[in-house]
Amino acid sequence: MNAEIIAVGSELLTPDRLDTNSLFLTGRLSMLGIRVSRKTIVGDQPGDIRDAFSEALHRAEVVISTGGLGPTLDDQTREAVSGLLGLALKLDQETLQHIRERFKRMSRAMPEINIRQAMVPEGAEILPNPRGTAPGLWLEPRGRRIILLPGPPNEMEGMFEQEVVRRLARRGAGIRLVKCEIRVTGMGESHLEEIIAPIYSSYPNVETTILAGQGEIQIHPRMWSADAEAARHILDELTAKIEVALGDHIFSSVGETFENVVAKALTANHATIATAESCTGGLVAERLTRVPGSSAYFISGVVCYSNEAKTALADVSPAMIATRGSVSSEVAIAMAEGIRRRSKATLGIGITGIAGPGGGTPEKPVGMVHIAFADENNTRESRFVFPGDRERVRWQASQVALDWVRRYFLPGSCGVN
Amino acid sequence: MNAEIIAVGSELLTPDRLDTNSLFLTGRLSMLGIRVSRKTIVGDQPGDIRDAFSEALHRAEVVISTGGLGPTLDDQTREAVSGLLGLALKLDQETLQHIRERFKRMSRAMPEINIRQAMVPEGAEILPNPRGTAPGLWLEPRGRRIILLPGPPNEMEGMFEQEVVRRLARRGAGIRLVKCEIRVTGMGESHLEEIIAPIYSSYPNVETTILAGQGEIQIHPRMWSADAEAARHILDELTAKIEVALGDHIFSSVGETFENVVAKALTANHATIATAESCTGGLVAERLTRVPGSSAYFISGVVCYSNEAKTALADVSPAMIATRGSVSSEVAIAMAEGIRRRSKATLGIGITGIAGPGGGTPEKPVGMVHIAFADENNTRESRFVFPGDRERVRWQASQVALDWVRRYFLPGSCGVN
Numbered sequence: 001m002n003a004e005i006i007a008v009g010s011e012l013l014t015p016d017r018l019d020t021n022s023l024f025l026t027g028r029l030s031m032l033g034i035r036v037s038r039k040t041i042v043g044d045q046p047g048d049i050r051d052a053f054s055e056a057l058h059r060a061e062v063v064i065s066t067g068g069l070g071p072t073l074d075d076q077t078r079e080a081v082s083g084l085l086g087l088a089l090k091l092d093q094e095t096l097q098h099i100r101e102r103f104k105r106m107s108r109a110m111p112e113i114n115i116r117q118a119m120v121p122e123g124a125e126i127l128p129n130p131r132g133t134a135p136g137l138w139l140e141p142r143g144r145r146i147i148l149l150p151g152p153p154n155e156m157e158g159m160f161e162q163e164v165v166r167r168l169a170r171r172g173a174g175i176r177l178v179k180c181e182i183r184v185t186g187m188g189e190s191h192l193e194e195i196i197a198p199i200y201s202s203y204p205n206v207e208t209t210i211l212a213g214q215g216e217i218q219i220h221p222r223m224w225s226a227d228a229e230a231a232r233h234i235l236d237e238l239t240a241k242i243e244v245a246l247g248d249h250i251f252s253s254v255g256e257t258f259e260n261v262v263a264k265a266l267t268a269n270h271a272t273i274a275t276a277e278s279c280t281g282g283l284v285a286e287r288l289t290r291v292p293g294s295s296a297y298f299i300s301g302v303v304c305y306s307n308e309a310k311t312a313l314a315d316v317s318p319a320m321i322a323t324r325g326s327v328s329s330e331v332a333i334a335m336a337e338g339i340r341r342r343s344k345a346t347l348g349i350g351i352t353g354i355a356g357p358g359g360g361t362p363e364k365p366v367g368m369v370h371i372a373f374a375d376e377n378n379t380r381e382s383r384f385v386f387p388g389d390r391e392r393v394r395w396q397a398s399q400v401a402l403d404w405v406r407r408y409f410l411p412g413s414c415g416v417n
Numbered sequence: 418m419n420a421e422i423i424a425v426g427s428e429l430l431t432p433d434r435l436d437t438n439s440l441f442l443t444g445r446l447s448m449l450g451i452r453v454s455r456k457t458i459v460g461d462q463p464g465d466i467r468d469a470f471s472e473a474l475h476r477a478e479v480v481i482s483t484g485g486l487g488p489t490l491d492d493q494t495r496e497a498v499s500g501l502l503g504l505a506l507k508l509d510q511e512t513l514q515h516i517r518e519r520f521k522r523m524s525r526a527m528p529e530i531n532i533r534q535a536m537v538p539e540g541a542e543i544l545p546n547p548r549g550t551a552p553g554l555w556l557e558p559r560g561r562r563i564i565l566l567p568g569p570p571n572e573m574e575g576m577f578e579q580e581v582v583r584r585l586a587r588r589g590a591g592i593r594l595v596k597c598e599i600r601v602t603g604m605g606e607s608h609l610e611e612i613i614a615p616i617y618s619s620y621p622n623v624e625t626t627i628l629a630g631q632g633e634i635q636i637h638p639r640m641w642s643a644d645a646e647a648a649r650h651i652l653d654e655l656t657a658k659i660e661v662a663l664g665d666h667i668f669s670s671v672g673e674t675f676e677n678v679v680a681k682a683l684t685a686n687h688a689t690i691a692t693a694e695s696c697t698g699g700l701v702a703e704r705l706t707r708v709p710g711s712s713a714y715f716i717s718g719v720v721c722y723s724n725e726a727k728t729a730l731a732d733v734s735p736a737m738i739a740t741r742g743s744v745s746s747e748v749a750i751a752m753a754e755g756i757r758r759r760s761k762a763t764l765g766i767g768i769t770g771i772a773g774p775g776g777g778t779p780e781k782p783v784g785m786v787h788i789a790f791a792d793e794n795n796t797r798e799s800r801f802v803f804p805g806d807r808e809r810v811r812w813q814a815s816q817v818a819l820d821w822v823r824r825y826f827l828p829g830s831c832g833v834n
Binding site: 012013015016018019022023024026027030035036037040042043048051052055059188189190191193194197201207208209210211212222275277280282284285286289290292293294295298299300301302303304305306308309312342343357358385387388389390391392 | 426427428429430431432433434435436437439440441443444447452453454455456457458459460461465468469472476487488489490491519522523525527528529530531548550569571626628637692697698699700701702703705706707709710711712715716717718719720721722723725726729730759760773774775807808
């Protein structure tokens with residue numbers, strides 16, 4: 001069964017507001033086996049509202065709207081839908097009574113304008129609103145279902161739970177959405193797609209979406225099925241094949257954040273870490289300490305922007321900075337080893353580079369970053385030239401450093417190399 | 418002139434993701450005198466994409482889509498729109514070359530699948546993508562304009578600014594949106610509203626929106642007018658009244674970021690700064706170094722989580738930690754003064770507290786943070802108990818510290834007090 005959601009409200013067409021009600025509705029509907037196939041956002045003009053309902057009714061079995069049921073003149077959903085279906089609006093005495101009582105309980109007189117909220121299209125079922133004045137409405141024209149809900153999230157959610165769920169469940173098909181989420185770092189979207197497309201395309205009943213985010217890619221396989229256990233079995237099989245194909249590029253198969261995964265690896269191995277950062281300006285330390293309980297593994301971090309600070313805080317020799325330059329393999333290595341030694345941590349990270357937009361040269365362009373990672377026996381160092389602006393360069397550098405930490409603890413890892 | 422926005426992507430029809438690109442687009446379009454009259458969100462099915470474009474073209478002069486231009490098989494916007502308009506897709510050698518070079522710069526071979534991104538509908542203008550592989554496309558069927566943009570926000574925004582704005586501006590209508598943006602920190606939304614509501618409600622032709630963000634509140638007065646100069650005059654008058662009412666709570670009347678304002682104050686006064694952070698974990702250093710050119714004022718930062726690190730990196734005496742506790746006024750002051758002295762910076766910041774969710778006690782609950790700020794003559798210190806989760810506590814603490822730095826440089830400031 002398909003549903004469309006229509007959010008009504010001119011404020012939802014400004015740069016300041018998003019329709020967030022649809023997240024709640026999409027989640028609840030998927031639990032009822034109803035798939036949302038389109039979302040439409042229109043302003044308060046009656047013609048626009050009417051068109052949106054008219055089109056949606058041609059495509060979907062269930063059309064749910066939020067907003068436009070208030071008392072003021074810019075609330076036009078009731079009128080637009082009645083007009084579209086050719087239904088007269090009649091005053092419903094019981095609803096009017098409910099609204100009057102609500103005002104009475106707040107020791108206020110009901111403003112005349114609220115009478116509009118008691119106008120009900122002929123043949124509509126009224127959905128009581130325990131949290132507000134606007135009742136919802138349920139209509140069934142030509143075998144379709146139209147559900148008009150109020151816009152304020154708490155009223156909409158309360159009404160959906162109390163009135164809509166059981167009415168829809170009665171008619172639901174028993175089909176459920178089963179899904180999983182695999183998160184990957186350290187590879188590009190196209191490369192990932194080349195590897196896993198042959199796998200997921202052999203599961204035509206599974207919809208697989210690939211989403212590229214900051215420093216990571218998420219793979220979302222989803223399946224609608226009446227037999228949730230069988231669907232789970234198929235998704236597990238697909239996930240296992242993707243896991244084999246992508247190997248340790250996968251940092252979570254259960255949707256954890258990257259920072260949490262790194263934190264768990266450090267904690268589980270009773271390891272500690274210290275950071276010496278130049279161009280990332282404290283971002284690695286900040287990401288390492290986002291996770292509650294980070295004091296178990298994070299010892300200290302230094303942000304050494306100036307050459308003097310690199311010497312004072314991470315024991316980088318001034319001679320090395322003078323001969324190799326502050327953005328160099330040698331300095332990154334000295335930072336990682338210096339901060340590790342000083343803080344007596346198990347692991348040390350050193351990062352130096354040019355985040356831009358200024359400061360680049362032909363030999364050392366903007367985006368060039370040296371990253372070093374040291375344990376008590378070895379130090380690994382690599383040079384990168386990251387694309388993008390200052391923020392992206394910094395993020396990518398922090399991502400590589402944290403990913404080295406994660407991989408260090410993988411079974412079969414050869415230390416820092 | 419009216420526009421519709423179509424966001425393409427099955428993930429946008431799940432409970433986990435919203436189309437946020439439309440906020441940026443709505444804002445930029447309104448500055449060009451173009452009103453957004455509808456937003457539609459569809460999944461990856463080519464038929465659904467095609468229908469959405471077909472309907473939008475009947476209603477709006479400009480149709481802008483985001484998403485579905487990637488290399489993978491679930492990216493179908495190009496194909497759906499070509500099909501709808503009856504245009505053949507042809508391989509564009511120049512675009513292919515651009516994509517190949519992009520992969521080359523990252524020292525990777527271009528996967529075969531990326532060739533799809535160089536397929537261009539006949540007669541389409543190509544909008545280069547400096548931040549990614551997917552080019553945008555500009556089509557003008559039957560006097561309408563169709564603009565296909567990529568889904569990742571940074572690619573979409575970069576392309577809109579560089580390629581779309583000037584093309585649309587050329588054709589814009591006479592009515593413009595004139596607006597300004599006042600940014601405030603250090604006061605609550607209700608309090609601010611009480612103060613400024615009497616001011617802005619006396620300007621009925623100005624739409625004023627108040628948006629509460631992380632650590633700051635933005636006031637957006639907006640006015641549509643054919644006479645931009647007259648509108649600007651009215652907005653300037655309103656802004657001046659708000660400035661008088663809110664005083665130095667305002668950190669920008671021209672929409673600058675808070676970090677930029679702090680950076681400009683430091684740079685203009687040839688001041689330098691160093692940070693010693695415990696519970697904020699490097700967030701203050703990271704925010705201070707977000708701004709290009711931050712090496713002019715940022716000397717060094719230390720993240721000293723453990724007691725040993727507080728002593729080793731910021732010269733806090735072990736005896737003081739033992740008697741007063743690591744979360745105390747004395748330790749915050751010692752951190753600020755210690756890091757200032759060590760780094761020879763003009764100013765020093767020290768922060769110690771309990772970000773939570775663990776670690777709180779009845780005397781020192783979660784959210785308690787001591788913040789200290791030192792110059793060569795004085796040190797200021799205050800204790801706060803911030804509400805909210807770990808992330809909010811950390812953010813609020815960093816906001817207070819940076820706001821002290823900003824206020825330090827205001828005309829008439831009495832140093833650190």
